Amino acid sequence: MASLAKELSAAAGAAFEAMGLEARFGEVRRSDKPELADFQCNGAMAAAKAAGRNPREIAGEIAGALKAHALVLSAEVAGPGFINLRVSDAALSARAEAVRGDAMAGGEKAAAPERITLDFGGPNVAKPMHVGHLRSAVIGDTLQRLFRFLGDEVVSDTHLGDWGLQMGHLISELQDEQPGLIYFDAGFTGPYPAEPPVTMDDLARLYPQASNKAKADEARNERSQKAVAEMQAGRAGFRALLTHFINVSVASLKQDYAFLNVSFDLWKGESDVDGLIPEVIARFKAKGLAVESGGAWIVPLAREGEHIPVEKNGEITYKNAMPPILLVNSRGGTGYHTTDLATILDRVEHMGPAPDRIVYVVDQRQAQHFVQVFRAAAKLGLMPEDRLEHIGFGTVNGADGKPFKTREGGVLRLADLNSMALEEAFRKIDAAGKLPEDMSAEERADVAHKVAVAALRFSDLMNTRITNYVFDLDRFTSFEGKTGPYLLYAAVRVKSVLRKAAEAGHEPGAVAVTEDAERALVLQLDGFGAALLGAREKRMPHILCEHLYSLAQAFSAFYGALPIASDPDDAKRASRLALADAVRHQLETGLDLLGITVPERM
C-alpha cells in the first residue's frame, strides 16, 4: 500500500485530468492546519489561473470527485480554493498496519535508481582528522546508507589525500630529524624495512612543524616541493615512505571512522591513480585542450563571456573568469586537479561498469575546484558535466565565526572530539541514573557510545548542509530537545513498552485508530516515504532528521496521552501496541539511515 498522501495525490490528479487539467495540480500533502484537515490540495488555484477559470468552482468539482474515494471521509473547499481532506479511521488503521509490516517501514524505492560512486571523507595521510572532517564523513555516510536503502547501487571511496605537498613536507621534515634513515639513501636498492619508521603521533607532529616552517621560509618550502616531485617521479625510498605513511594513517583513520559508524567500500587514494596521470596529460594534449603557460601546462575552461584575460606587468591573470586548471606545474609536478581527473578516468574506465554518476561530498569552499574538474572531465569526454555532482557543505566554525584552521596547529582532532562526546555521554548517563543496576560495564559502555554517536551525527545532520555553523561543544553533546539522544530515548521507550508488554503476554494486534493522538501519529508515519525521497533528491539528510524528530514527538505525545500496554481493554491495548511497534520499526529504520543505533535500554 502506498502512502495515503500518494494515493490521494493520484486520485486528485486523475480528477484534474478528467477536467482537462494537468495531473500535477493534484498534489496532496499534510495539512498545515490539523484542526481543519488531515491533508490539503492547493492545486485548484494554480489550475484556475492556467485555465482562466474560477478556482472555487474547480476546487468544488475536485472535492466532489474525491468524496467518492475509499480513503476519504470528507472533502471540503475553503478560502480561495483550498481543498481540505479528512481520511477515515479505517484508512489510517490500514496504513499503520502496512507500515508495521513493511520491510521499508513505509518508505518506497526511488523511481530511477542509479549506479553512484560516492566520494567522501577525504582525509589526508599527513595529518589526523580534525573537527572539519566530521561533516564529510557523517553527511557522506548518511547519503551512502540512504541511497542504498532507496535502491541505488553505491560504491563509496574515501579518496585519501596522499599525493600532494603534504607528503613532501613530511618526507623532508623526517629527513631533517633522522637523516640517517635508509629511505634517504639514494644509492640503496632495497628492500626497505617492513616496520614503519614513524607512528601516527610522529606524523601529526611532523606535518604542522614542516608546514609552519615552509610558510615562513621559501627555501624550506622549496625542499618540500622538491621532495614531492621526486616522490611523484618514483624515487624508491620516498615511495617506500609513502607506503608506510599511508598504512600508519589508515589504521588510525579507521578507528575514528568506526567510532562514528562510518564505512567505505574502498580506501583508494590519490597515489593509486599515479599511473594514470601521464595518460590524462597525454589525452588533454592530444585533443589540443592543454596549452603551455609560463613553463606549466594549463587547460583553459572559461566559456564565452567569462574569459577576461588581464595583462599586468607582463603577467596574464584571468580576472572575472573561470580560471584554467593547472595540469602540470612548472616543476613538472601535478596538483589535485590532475589527480582528480585521473581518479575520474580510473572510476569510469578501470573499475568495472562505469557509474551513472559520481558524487563528491566535500566542503563548499571547493565548489569552484569541482566546477573546474567537471568541465575539464567533460571536455575530455570522460563524463558529462551533469553526471558529476559536488555536494557541498558549510564549514564548522569556531566561536569567532571563522572556520577551524587546519594548518596552524591547535585544532581539535576528530579523535578528541569523539572522546569528549563519549565522556559527556557517560556523565549524562550517570547523572540521569536510569540504567539498571544489573547492567554490565560492557553494556554501559556500549550505551554511552551509542548516545555519543547519536549526539554527534544528529547535531551535524540536522542542519541544512549548505550553511556554516558554529562548533559548540554544548550543542554537540546536549541531551535535551532536538537532539540525537532525544530520539534514542523515544525509541528506547517504545522498545521498553513493547518488551514489558510481551513479558506480560500482551502482543500487538489489529490497529483500530480512534483518538486524536493516534490519528496524528499515523499521519506522521505516512510521511516517511516522502521524507526519504526528498532527502535523496536534494541530498539533504536534514529532511529525514526533521521527519524522525517529528515522529518521536508524535509518539511522545501519544505516550503521554493514552495508555498503551496498560490499557485494560484487550482490543485497544493490542491496537496501541501495534501502533507503537510501527513507530519502533520506522524510527529504528530511519535512525539506522542516519548511522544511529538504538540500544535496548538506556
Place this chain on the structure above:
RNA sequence: GACUCCGUAGCUCAGCUGGAUAGAGCGCUCGCCUUCUAAGCGAGUGGUCGCAGGUUCAAAUCCUGCCGGGGUCACCA
C-alpha cells in the same frame, strides 16, 4: 572587482518548485511522576521573515537593486 552561499523569535535553526493565523529546539513562566522510562508531556512567552521596489487574487518563498556577513578566484589540497 567577479562569482558564490547566507541574512526568519533573545540564541541556534526549519520553512523557499508562491497559498490559509510564519514553525521547531534552547531560554523564560506555569502545570503534570502511587499507572507503560519525567533524557518526557501539556500550556504560555517571544518575529518590521536584512532594506527598497516589482510580478501576482496571493510573496519569507519568484524578479531587480541595495545593505551586512562567510567563501572562492592557476603552480598547497
